[in-house]
């Protein structure tokens with residue numbers, strides 16, 4: 001797993017302030033009903049369950065639980081994103097996921113889609129562990145490289161796409177971390193999202209220069225990368241089959 005500690009979390013806030021207005025249309029996966037449905041089903045949240053959505057953003061994941069569970073709480077560090085979530089949550093909290101202003105053992109389910117890459121992982125996992133009830137479930141989803149074969153090129157592109165990114169994942173990284181941090185019943189599956197590069201580079205937060213570099217990296221990509229990512233060059237656009245991982249686990253405890 002790659003880690004770039006030099007960048008402070010404020011950079012994530014700056015990035016998402018610029019991106020907030022266009023966020024909901026900035027990638028195909030944002031509104032992908034199949035992906036959202038997979039996360040919802042894995043969470044197995046019932047009408048008596050409390051759900052925490054970490055890095056809720058505009059509330060796309062929170063929304064799928066709203067009205068079906070006891071209550072949904074959204075947490076995000078960026079006001080411009082979080083204010084768009086307020087209709088889809090019962091409570092919204094502006095805070096860093098690494099330092100949650102929440103009591104111990106109160107949630108049955110904690111979900112987080114595409115947030116971990118911006119966070120101090122040990123701190124956020126320890127906070128999730130603290131606020132979950134014993135036996136509580138966690139469902140995480142994030143972009144990964146496919147394997148060692150494509151990781152260098154994938155990580156370069158991911159870094160240009162979002163300089164606030166601190167963590168660059170391979171599929172096994174987060175499952176291993178969960179194991180080391182007192183979670184059990186860890187399982188993961190992949191979700192491939194065919195993304196238009198033009199669409200995500202137009203997300204209002206990527207500089208002209210970074211856009212140029214991203215396009216060049218795709219055009220000059222190795223044969224392995226082109227094959228693994230099933231790159232398609234069509235109508236002046238590039239389509240990248242990006243790999244996401246959905247991870248499920250449980251906090252050890254009573255219901256184990």
Ligand SMILES: C[S@@+](CC[C@H](N)C(=O)[O-])C[C@H]1O[C@@H](n2cnc3c(N)ncnc32)[C@H](O)[C@@H]1O
Pocket residue numbers: 009012013016030054055056057058059060061075076077078081082095096097098112113114115118119120
């Ligand atoms: C790519 S968006 C994902 C939003 C939402 N989970 C979704 O799936 O659409 C990432 C979100 O993480 C938030 N974020 C970044 N660092 C954070 C931190 N340390 N604590 C809480 N939220 C953070 C950003 O403000 C942004 O809203």
